[in-house]
Amino acid sequence: MNQNNFKDILLQRFLKYVKINTQSDPSSDTSPSTDVQFDLASVLEEECSDLSLSEVFLSDKCYLTAKLPANCKKSIPPIGFLAHLDTSPDISGENVKPRIIEKYNGKDILLNVKSKSVLSPLMASELLSYTGQTLITTDGTTLLGADDKAGIAEILTAIEYLIQHPEIKHGDIYLAFTPDEEIGRGVQYLDTKRFCPKYAYTIDGTGCDLFEYECFNAANATISIQGLNVHPGHAKNKMKNALLIMLELIGMFPAAERPEHTEDYEGFYHFNEIYGNPEKTSVDMIIRDHHHKKFIARKNFVKTAVAFINQKYGSSTAKLKMKDMYYNMRDQIEKDIKVVNLAINAYEACGIEARVIPIRGGTDGAVLSYRGIPCPNIFTGGHNAHGRFEYVSLDSMEKSVRVILKIIELFTMEKD
Numbered sequence: 001m002n003q004n005n006f007k008d009i010l011l012q013r014f015l016k017y018v019k020i021n022t023q024s025d026p027s028s029d030t031s032p033s034t035d036v037q038f039d040l041a042s043v044l045e046e047e048c049s050d051l052s053l054s055e056v057f058l059s060d061k062c063y064l065t066a067k068l069p070a071n072c073k074k075s076i077p078p079i080g081f082l083a084h085l086d087t088s089p090d091i092s093g094e095n096v097k098p099r100i101i102e103k104y105n106g107k108d109i110l111l112n113v114k115s116k117s118v119l120s121p122l123m124a125s126e127l128l129s130y131t132g133q134t135l136i137t138t139d140g141t142t143l144l145g146a147d148d149k150a151g152i153a154e155i156l157t158a159i160e161y162l163i164q165h166p167e168i169k170h171g172d173i174y175l176a177f178t179p180d181e182e183i184g185r186g187v188q189y190l191d192t193k194r195f196c197p198k199y200a201y202t203i204d205g206t207g208c209d210l211f212e213y214e215c216f217n218a219a220n221a222t223i224s225i226q227g228l229n230v231h232p233g234h235a236k237n238k239m240k241n242a243l244l245i246m247l248e249l250i251g252m253f254p255a256a257e258r259p260e261h262t263e264d265y266e267g268f269y270h271f272n273e274i275y276g277n278p279e280k281t282s283v284d285m286i287i288r289d290h291h292h293k294k295f296i297a298r299k300n301f302v303k304t305a306v307a308f309i310n311q312k313y314g315s316s317t318a319k320l321k322m323k324d325m326y327y328n329m330r331d332q333i334e335k336d337i338k339v340v341n342l343a344i345n346a347y348e349a350c351g352i353e354a355r356v357i358p359i360r361g362g363t364d365g366a367v368l369s370y371r372g373i374p375c376p377n378i379f380t381g382g383h384n385a386h387g388r389f390e391y392v393s394l395d396s397m398e399k400s401v402r403v404i405l406k407i408i409e410l411f412t413m414e415k416d
Contacts, residue, residue: 006157006398007134011100013153014136014397016043018145021094024086024180031189032062032179037085040149044085044177047156051163053175057194062179065194068159069172072412076171079411080197080373081158081404082364083151083204084181087143088386097139106131111388112140119389126207126383134394146382146392151203152177154380154397158404170408172197178364182386184325186364192371199339201407202365205379208396209352213340213376214330215359215366216267216288217295221302221322223249225309229279240313242281246274249318250283252305265290265358267298290328290358326362329369329376339374342414346406352399378403 020040025033032038041064048056053066062085070076087093101109106128111117117140121127138144155175162168176195178186181204205212227242253269255261262268267289274283287302289295299322309318333339347354365375381396 006401007394009157010153010397011394013156014150015098017149017152018096018098022086023089023093024183025089026183033183037062037179040085041177051160061189063190064177066175067172068162070170071166072169076412077199077414078172078174078197080174080176080195080200081155082176082178082200082202083155084148084178084186084364086179086182087145088182090386091388092142093145096142096145098144099137099139101135101137104130104133104135109137111137115140117388119391124384130393135391136394137391138388140388143387144390146380146390147385148204150380150382150392150397154203154400154404158401170412181364184362187367197373200368200373200375202363202375202377203380203400204363205377206383207379208381208393208399209355210379211343211347211354211356212359213333214290214328215363216290216361217292217327218325218362219287219299219322220325221285221287221320222282223306224282224319226317227279241278242276243278245309245313246281246283249305249309267294326366327370329366332369333374333376336374340376342410343376343407346403346410349406350399350402
């Protein structure tokens with residue numbers, strides 16, 4: 001393999017991976033949440049062994065780790081690359097039928113004749129920037145799985161290139177392919193004795209130029225309202241309708257601070273599921289903010305709202321369960337900014353102007369950064385994840401491989 005045919009190898013790998021269903025399941029308490037994730041992990045385990053990588057290990061919780069040992073005596077910081085095995089539970093990832101659009105003409109793409117699903121620049125304006133490129137889309141009935149099987153293909157293609165070109169010197173390179181990222185458990189059981197670089201990168205971003213090293217601080221909360229249900233014909237001065245009390249509580253939250261009205265560094269409150277009846281009603285919500293002090297203030301606001309309901313309707317009316325999920329990785333990464341600067345330099349060396357923006361979500365890199373391995377995020381080339389309009393640019397996938405290789409090269413020039 002040479003740098004002129006990355007696309008062929010990437011396409012071959014990617015098409016193989018996306019045809020393997022790996023949906024995770026947030027309702028499952030097991031790890032992995034679904035056994036199907038082992039189907040892809042086992043394929044990758046065999047590939048890593050065929051590449052003669054060392055320390056190839058697939059754990060009983062579906063974490064695949066491997067290592068490409070250093071091929072020079074120079075002291076070089078060990079680095080790592082991660083991608084996740086699972087696809088979103090939001091839409092089916094079974095029987096994926098990818099379509100290849102060569103030399104995209106900038107017009108609407110009819111994904112499915114029967115359902116009349118159309119991927120259009122009117123709904124995805126960035127499509128126009130890929131005119132003339134090779135796109136891989138869905139058939140309009142499932143997601144594609146570029147999130148994050150494109151990242152897996154890019155990592156292994158870069159590693160295979162290094163193996164085929166031993167004249168390229170490098171330090172120890174660690175790989176990890178993890179389950180359940182889409183449901184917030186991606187590196188929960190990752191063994192950092194097996195995956196132990198000094199710096200790492202998740203290959204899990206969108207677009208063709210994105211670079212991310214900050215994310216939300218995140219908490220999840222469940223609020224339950226205990227009402228008093230009596231026959232509506234005799235309810236005067238007796239009934240406490242839990243549904244209506246819950247709606248009153250939700251109405252206390254500022255409408256302008258919902259996800260649909262926020263962007264960039266603006267945090268939000270998001271009520272994502274409500275269930276119940278006049279006797280008892282519960283709501284699940286998430287709290288997000290990039291700024292730690294504002295994050296604390298948001299959690300305190302939730303507590304205050306619950307306290308108000310209890311003051312108004314009785315002390316045992318509302319109950320709150322709240323748990324922090326992850327924190328902004330920027331706070332950890334800025335302690336050793338080299339991992340950011342080298343990546344941005346790698347982008348520039350590949351002719352890419354890095355678009356550095358905050359992640360409006362979470363990432364495995366956030367949790368890993370707080371476990372002592374600074375871990376920003378690099379683009380894969382994918383767009384419209386978690387839906388039937390997902391697509392990826394093969395040209396951008398190739399750029400991602402080149403960025404990975406350039407990062408490795410620049411680290412080789414560094415001293416540990």
